[in-house]
Amino acid sequence: MKPQDTASAGPALRLVGLRRDYGDRTALEGVGLELGAGESLVVLGPNGAGKSTLLRVLATLLRPSGGEVTVLGCSLPREAWKLRGRIGYLGHEPLLYRDLSGRENLRFHARLHNIGTEAAEARITELLAAVGMERRADDRAAELSAGMRQRLAICRCVLHEPELLLLDEPDSNLDLEGRELAHGLIGPVQNRARVVVTHDPDRHLPEADQVLRLGIGEMARLS
Amino acid sequence: MTPSRVAFAAILGKDLRSELRTLQSLPAMALFAVTTFIIFRFGLDRTQLSGSLASGVLWATLLFAAVLGINRLFVAEREEGGFDAIRLAPIDRSVLFAAKVAALMVYLLALELIAVPVFAIFFLDSGTALLPLISVLLLADFGLAATGTLISSMAVNSRARDLLVPLVLLPLIVPLMIAATGATEPLLALGGPGYHRFGTWLMVLGLYDLIFGLVGYAVFDFLLED
Numbered sequence: 001m002k003p004q005d006t007a008s009a010g011p012a013l014r015l016v017g018l019r020r021d022y023g024d025r026t027a028l029e030g031v032g033l034e035l036g037a038g039e040s041l042v043v044l045g046p047n048g049a050g051k052s053t054l055l056r057v058l059a060t061l062l063r064p065s066g067g068e069v070t071v072l073g074c075s076l077p078r079e080a081w082k083l084r085g086r087i088g089y090l091g092h093e094p095l096l097y098r099d100l101s102g103r104e105n106l107r108f109h110a111r112l113h114n115i116g117t118e119a120a121e122a123r124i125t126e127l128l129a130a131v132g133m134e135r136r137a138d139d140r141a142a143e144l145s146a147g148m149r150q151r152l153a154i155c156r157c158v159l160h161e162p163e164l165l166l167l168d169e170p171d172s173n174l175d176l177e178g179r180e181l182a183h184g185l186i187g188p189v190q191n192r193a194r195v196v197v198t199h200d201p202d203r204h205l206p207e208a209d210q211v212l213r214l215g216i217g218e219m220a221r222l223s
Numbered sequence: 224m225t226p227s228r229v230a231f232a233a234i235l236g237k238d239l240r241s242e243l244r245t246l247q248s249l250p251a252m253a254l255f256a257v258t259t260f261i262i263f264r265f266g267l268d269r270t271q272l273s274g275s276l277a278s279g280v281l282w283a284t285l286l287f288a289a290v291l292g293i294n295r296l297f298v299a300e301r302e303e304g305g306f307d308a309i310r311l312a313p314i315d316r317s318v319l320f321a322a323k324v325a326a327l328m329v330y331l332l333a334l335e336l337i338a339v340p341v342f343a344i345f346f347l348d349s350g351t352a353l354l355p356l357i358s359v360l361l362l363a364d365f366g367l368a369a370t371g372t373l374i375s376s377m378a379v380n381s382r383a384r385d386l387l388v389p390l391v392l393l394p395l396i397v398p399l400m401i402a403a404t405g406a407t408e409p410l411l412a413l414g415g416p417g418y419h420r421f422g423t424w425l426m427v428l429g430l431y432d433l434i435f436g437l438v439g440y441a442v443f444d445f446l447l448e449d
Contacts, residue, residue, distance in 0.1 A: 059311065060310070061307055061310060061311070063448075084310075084311060084312060084313040084314070085224075085225075085311075085312060085313030087311065089307075089311055091304075091307070093303070093304040093307070094304065095303070095304035095305070095307055095308045096303065096304070097237065097241060097303050097305065098299075098303055099240075099241045099244050099245050099299075100237065100240065100241065104237075104240070108233055109308065109312075111225075111229055111230070111232070111233035112225060112230055112233055112308065112312035112313075112314055113312055114224075114225035114226065114229060114313065140244075
């Protein structure tokens with residue numbers, strides 16, 4: 001999957017006064033930042049501060065209620081369709097079908113992202129090896145542990161070589177070995193921006209170019 | 224953008240593979256239909272049906288059996304994150320509608336492969352009506368699949384999904400059932416198939432299919448929005 005021209009034209013993310021409401025409740029307010037291509041943003045905050053909501057807005061899964069949001073040069077929500085396929089999103093749900101095997105799930109996502117059969121097989125084999133899942137790749141997702149499903153979800157997230165990674169607690173359910181293996185796939189890479197939501201700042205802050213702290217009922221603070 | 228035919232094949236293939244592996248919908252639909260025919264057979268105390276009664280028994284049974292499949296059509300997408308995966312992929316979201324209609328059509332045709340012969344064995348003295356009945360089944364199946372997919376996608380996010388689907392679907396499907404039973408009635412007439420107003424009812428079925436196919440295709444993108 002080739003990065004599109006708009007990717008290199010400006011920052012990976014530009015947020016000005018981002019707000020997101022759920023009915024009468026405001027989940028996010030006054031979020032502003034600019035993240036360059038290849039930079040990492042770490043998002044911290046207590047439960048309910050709006051971290052996952054922020055990621056879902058950036059992933060085009062939620063519409064912003066106010067403010068300006070530009071992701072990879074595309075203004076949201078107007079140009080959301082241009083972003084599809086350019087973002088790798090790892091949320092709380094692994095987005096894997098329980099009745100399909102890990103390999104079948106990855107093949108399904110590869111076809112949705114228009115990766116040719118041969119290229120997809122090679123990429124899937126490479127990713128499964130990278131997260132130590134070759135031997136369990138043909139087991140149904142329902143039969144895998146939560147940590148193994150997370151490893152597969154990480155493979156799904158980077159399968160199409162996205163330009164921006166949105167990672168919501170990427171280490172959750174992973175053992176130490178899994179964290180190290182996953183880091184090889186979702187760690188910092190030149191020209192690939194990352195937004196990482198985490199409750200483990202010790203692990204992710206050393207890699208951060210910027211840190212966004214969200215608080216309940218408070219303005220977001222960027223450092 | 225991923226070509227629509229590639230995305231369509233991927234989603235349809237995924238649905239059929241899951242169903243073959245888990246058999247969550249089809250056996251229940253078929254069992255329901257066969258059980259209902261048995262109930263009609265003993266409830267009506269008739270070994271032979273014809274005309275409007277035969278047509279009504281057949282279509283009422285197929286419709287309620289179809290509702291079982293329609294209820295489950297989007298459950299995997301809702302519970303396993305398929306909606307998000309499809310919204311993140313570079314595909315026309317209407318492809319999901321088309322693939323789900325096709326999957327439901329396959330379920331309905333498989334159901335009818337079992338239910339219609341059982342109906343013929345229980346209630347018909349000959350199978351001569353079955354060949355022309357295929358055109359009615361195909362047209363009615365498409366309308367039922369298009370409307371069912373649309374309603375199922377709206378109801379799946381509700382906890383009252385099992386209640387909402389029949390409540391919303393059944394009123395919308397009334398014109399389709401009138402046309403399907405109208406077209407089937409002369410085929411199952413006493414003394415052999417007739418074709419009185421058969422073509423007119425087929426056209427009504429076609430018109431219904433066209434309207435609900437286009438409505439579903441047009442609005443489905445908005446239904447997936449936040």
